[in-house]
Amino acid sequence: xxxxxxxxxxxxxxxxxxxxxxxxxxxxxxxxxxxxxxxxxxxxxxxxxxxxxxxxxxxxxxxxxxxxxxxxxxxxxxxxxxxxxxxxxxxxxxxxxxxxxxxxxxxxxxxxxxxxxxxxxxxxxxxxxxxxxxxxxxxxxxxxxxxxxxxxxxxxxxxxxxxxxxxxxxxxxxxxxxxxxxxxxxxxxxxxxxxxxxxxxxxxxxxxxxxxxxxxxxxxxxxxxxxxxxxxxxxxxxxxxxxxxxxxxxxxxxxxxxxxxxxxxxxxxxxxxxxxxxxxxxxxxxxxxxxxxxxxxxxxxxxx
Amino acid sequence: xxxxxxxxxxxxxxxxxxxxxxxxxxxxxxxxxxxxxxxxxxxxxxxxxxxxxxxxxxxxxxxxxxxxxxxxxxxxxxxxxxxxxxxxxxxxxxxxxxxxxxxxxxxxxxxxxxxxxxxxxxxxxxxxxxxxxxxxxxxxxxxxxxxxxxxxxxxxxxxxxxxxxxxxxxxxxxxxxxxxxxxxxxxxxxxxxxxxxxxxxxxxxxxxxxxxxxxxxxxxxxxxxxxxxxxxxxxxxxxxxxxxxxxxxxxxxxxxxxxxxxxxxxxxxxxxxxxxxxxxxxxxxxxxxxxxxxxxxxxxxxxxxxxxxxxxxxxxxxxxxxxxxxxxxxxxxxxxxxxxxxxxxxxxxxxxxxxxxxxxxxxxxxxxxxxxxxxxxxxxxxxxxxxxxxxxxxxxxxxxxxxxxxxxxxxxxxxxxxxxxxxxxxxxxxxxxxxxxxxxxxxxxx
Numbered sequence: 001x002x003x004x005x006x007x008x009x010x011x012x013x014x015x016x017x018x019x020x021x022x023x024x025x026x027x028x029x030x031x032x033x034x035x036x037x038x039x040x041x042x043x044x045x046x047x048x049x050x051x052x053x054x055x056x057x058x059x060x061x062x063x064x065x066x067x068x069x070x071x072x073x074x075x076x077x078x079x080x081x082x083x084x085x086x087x088x089x090x091x092x093x094x095x096x097x098x099x100x101x102x103x104x105x106x107x108x109x110x111x112x113x114x115x116x117x118x119x120x121x122x123x124x125x126x127x128x129x130x131x132x133x134x135x136x137x138x139x140x141x142x143x144x145x146x147x148x149x150x151x152x153x154x155x156x157x158x159x160x161x162x163x164x165x166x167x168x169x170x171x172x173x174x175x176x177x178x179x180x181x182x183x184x185x186x187x188x189x190x191x192x193x194x195x196x197x198x199x200x201x202x203x204x205x206x207x208x209x210x211x212x213x214x215x216x217x218x219x220x221x222x223x224x225x226x227x228x229x230x231x232x233x234x235x236x237x238x239x240x241x242x243x244x245x246x247x248x249x250x251x252x253x254x255x256x257x258x259x260x261x262x263x264x265x266x267x268x269x270x271x272x273x274x275x276x277x278x279x280x281x282x283x284x285x286x287x288x289x290x291x292x293x294x295x296x297x298x299x300x301x302x303x304x
Numbered sequence: 305x306x307x308x309x310x311x312x313x314x315x316x317x318x319x320x321x322x323x324x325x326x327x328x329x330x331x332x333x334x335x336x337x338x339x340x341x342x343x344x345x346x347x348x349x350x351x352x353x354x355x356x357x358x359x360x361x362x363x364x365x366x367x368x369x370x371x372x373x374x375x376x377x378x379x380x381x382x383x384x385x386x387x388x389x390x391x392x393x394x395x396x397x398x399x400x401x402x403x404x405x406x407x408x409x410x411x412x413x414x415x416x417x418x419x420x421x422x423x424x425x426x427x428x429x430x431x432x433x434x435x436x437x438x439x440x441x442x443x444x445x446x447x448x449x450x451x452x453x454x455x456x457x458x459x460x461x462x463x464x465x466x467x468x469x470x471x472x473x474x475x476x477x478x479x480x481x482x483x484x485x486x487x488x489x490x491x492x493x494x495x496x497x498x499x500x501x502x503x504x505x506x507x508x509x510x511x512x513x514x515x516x517x518x519x520x521x522x523x524x525x526x527x528x529x530x531x532x533x534x535x536x537x538x539x540x541x542x543x544x545x546x547x548x549x550x551x552x553x554x555x556x557x558x559x560x561x562x563x564x565x566x567x568x569x570x571x572x573x574x575x576x577x578x579x580x581x582x583x584x585x586x587x588x589x590x591x592x593x594x595x596x597x598x599x600x601x602x603x604x605x606x607x608x609x610x611x612x613x614x615x616x617x618x619x620x621x622x623x624x625x626x627x628x629x630x631x632x633x634x635x636x637x638x639x640x641x642x643x644x645x646x647x648x649x650x651x652x653x654x655x656x657x658x659x660x661x662x663x664x665x666x667x668x669x670x671x672x673x674x675x676x677x678x679x680x681x682x683x684x685x686x687x688x689x690x691x692x693x694x695x696x697x698x699x700x701x702x703x704x705x706x707x708x709x710x711x712x713x714x715x716x717x718x719x720x721x722x723x724x725x726x727x728x729x730x731x732x733x734x735x736x737x738x739x740x741x742x743x744x745x746x747x748x749x750x
Contacts, residue, residue: 056383056405057386057405057409058409136495141495141557141561142553142556142557143556143561143564143565144561147556159552159556161495161555161556162554162556163555164718164720245496247555248496249711250498250555250714251555251714251718252715252718253711253715264707267379267380267383268703268707269703269707270405270703270704
């Protein structure tokens with residue numbers, strides 16, 4: 001260590017007695033300040049407002065736990081929570097599997113890899129509102145969409161967004177369609193980082209491609225998968241745009257999620273205090289996911 | 305001599321200063337008056353520019369009117385901006401229920417002085433003006449008066465020998481005939497606009513429960529779960545079950561798409577508001593079929609006929625933080641100009657119907673649709689004079705109750721809750737709103 005430090009005076013300066021921690025803080029400080037300024041204040045404000053009755057304009061009135069008491073007694077809140085869990089459960093499985101399979105298949109082909117990556121990745125580069133309108137108008141609409149075109153041939157096809165039992169899945173289909181390609185490109189990039197000699201060794205030992213994928217490639221990209229899993233869970237819990245544009249949480253309240261409930265409560269009912277309580281629950285669920293991820297990561301690092 | 309030289313110099317210096325000041329003043333750029341508007345098509349934006357912005361800016365040099373089209377997110381943006389003490393000079397709210405929040409938070413400028421200066425208090429229908437007045441102080445002007453009626457495809461009616469319905473019996477009989485003929489009775493859809501749900505609640509409340517009962521409920525004298533309101537909602541549910549609203553297609557069609565179906569004869573009628581005139585160019589004018597309207601049928605024996613559910617589509621107010629309130633007031637005043645209203649109504653029907661005591665008299669060579677819109681505008685004014693008006697939810701119901709009705713009515717249609725449960729929840733929410741002082745006091749009907 002001393003030898004290495006002698007060769008690198010910068011590192012030596014960092015690790016002098018007592019200086020290591022101070023210097024590390026200096027490096028972290030800019031990002032920390034930025035993060036605190038754009039995250040800490042809204043978080044603190046949300047927590048504070050969740051204990052108040054406030055219409056977003058006047059003076060907030062402290063009401064203790066009233067917002068939370070009313071929230072847990074509200075059927076719409078539990079519908080939203082249930083929908084968030086369904087959304088997350090589907091979202092951390094279906095696009096993940098599709099993306100992994102597609103990435104594994106991309107590894108098998110030589111020509112056209114770039115083309116497929118571009119095609120798969122394309123939806124994620126287009127604004128949500130545009131994609132949602134395309135799906136609503138060109139796919140799902142019984143007048144201007146593919147659903148209507150199929151219906152004109154007498155096929156019994158319905159717009160999933162119009163039925164309370166399928167509305168959430170209709171939204172999920174659009175979101176999965178837009179998201180899996182992104183995951184695929186990330187996984188493919190991770191797979192390409194795997195040491196080729198390991199793959200070659202497996203083939204030399206007679207392993208099939210499936211076995212190689214299962215025992216060599218998959219474990220090697222596990223950190224990437226876990227990270228994307230965490231991000232997907234967080235994004236699932238804060239889903240808002242797809243639901244709002246496609247159904248506004250309807251029909252009835254059948255596709256309501258915490259994000260749309262909080263938004264409507266704040267901006268349509270002008271109950272910002274209550275909306276803050278919903279948002280706090282969303283944040284806590286996200287934090288729970290992060291805690292689980294960090295624990296899993298810590299364990300895996302400890303094992304390795 | 306020395307004194308006169310000094311005096312001469314002083315006079316010269318003063319003159320030069322005065323000339324320079326005048327020159328600077330003359331060169332000073334006009335002060336911007338910013339108005340955030342909702343979404344508008346390119347043609348509508350061009351019309352506003354041609355008939356409002358340019359004439360206003362050319363008529364004087366002190367102010368420059370700038371309209372920013374903010375889309376459907378305007379209410380959210382206004383809430384955030386006004387909360388932070390900023391925002392545009394001219395405030396366009398969704399109507400009295402929204403305006404009241406801004407008034408109680410002291411974000412709007414009192415308009416009484418401007419009302420006297422520009423004669424608004426004499427030019428605008430007192431009932432509508434009253435909706436923007438709080439404890440004697442005027443804070444908002446009604447931008448557009450809106451009315452709900454029953455539109456119908458006249459070509460289809462003539463072809464089948466049908467007469468416009470006037471009561472529940474004739475309406476339901478006609479709807480039955482349409483269903484048998486494979487025609488959807490009501491052109492209805494709420495995709496991307498779930499607020500459309502409570503258009504039907506408002507129509508049913510006004511034309512089944514009756515405007516007197518609605519007035520009592522809005523004044524806290526009658527609960528919203530009174531049987532007369534439960535029956536009103538149940539009526540809508542029965543119509544839903546019979547397929548009058550088109551079944552699941554209701555959730556898949558936008559309001560305009562549904563209206564377009566009426567223009568092709570696939571739907572026969574539409575319980576719509578006066579704003580529907582803005583869709584005619586893209587629908588009836590393209591199919592070549594004729595549109596007409598009739599008052600909403602009398603849905604129960606107890607209510608008068610006709611009843612026109614009235615609403616205010618939007619309120620105009622001035623930001624309390626505005627640095628150019630005089631300019632904002634002048635721009636608002638320009639919207640009441642007869643020439644402007646006539647020009648805009650021909651291009652953007654149903655959006656610029658200011659509730660004036662003396663509405664403009666359009667030229668005689670009106671096209672058929674504009675004549676229909678003008679006739680409806682006159683009926684609206686007449687309904688106010690003769691007390692035959694009803695109440696549109698988006699104007700008279702507080703925001704929280706109004707918001708519940710959007711989703712709650714869908715639950716009734718889908719059979720997830722009963723009409724009684726819906727009315728119980730409406731009543732519970734409304735009573736809380738009333739307790740919180742969020743219900744606007746109404747002018748008496750008598």
